[in-house]
Amino acid sequence: MKSKYIVALSGNDIFSGGGLHADLTTYTVNGLHGFVAVTCLTAMTEKGFEVIPTDEAVFAKQLASLKDIPFAGIKLGLLPNVAIAKQVLAFVRSHQDIPIVLDPVLVCKETHDVEVSNLREELLAFFPYVTIVTPNVAEAELLTQRKIQTLDEMKEAAQALYDLGARHVVIKGGNRLNHEHALDVYYDGKTVQVLDSQVLNNNNTGAGCTFASSIASHLVLGSKVAEAVTEAKDFVYRAIQAADEYGVVQYEN
Helix, strand or coil: CCCCEEEEEECECCCCCCHHHHHHHHHHHCCCEEEEEECEEEEEECCEEEEEECCHHHHHHHHHHCCCCCCCEEEECCCCCHHHHHHHHHHHHCCCCCCEEECCCCHHHHCCHHHHHHHHHHHHCCHHHCCEECCEHHHHHHHHCCCCCCHHHHHHHHHHHHHCCCCCEEEECCCCCCCCEEEEEEECCCCEEEEEEECCCCCCCCHHHHHHHHHHHHHHCCCCHHHHHHHHHHHHHHHHHCCECCECCHHHC
16 A cells, blocks of 8 residues: 555535545545545535536646645546546546546436536546446446346446446446345456345435445555455445434444
């Protein structure tokens, strides 16, 4: 391990259940020093949940401020538009000697269809430069442009994402396919592994962010990718067990 410094390039969740709050808390629980460059703010208004992208020039200043820190890992979260995505891709390409986790958060897909159709191509451009991609089922559908309604289709989608350039893939199924079992699918180009845990009825806000940042943490700590995914699955299960009204709680692990 080169250092205990790990950075999240992710968005702010105004209710602190997910986003950069989940990332930084997960880093701390794992004994790492977390940094963050904020890609966007969020707010709950009369229009609903709004995503407010960070000004492009301001985001560039954040990245420039971090240029001399010897990071040992990177986790990528919500990239709200093409301009931010392009800056993040340049940052990623300059850090090819460390593990990088891409969590392709596409929360704006319901209200910004044109932006997201462009963003799909931007996200695919990251695949050759990151260690692992961690979409949920809805995000995997958008990236692969295919429906996912069964476990077999999850496996096929994971293979399709690998074929699109990802080196390792884990699709977070959660309880979308089975209301009793939370099923995730991991694929490394050779073997398909199904990760199965009991569905909890607790608040799971922030579970996806926590899962990705936990994978990143374990990679920094020296785990192999498959091991990091399994360790993160267990960590998230415990975080959901401890959840409060605003989301999962990582520090009760």
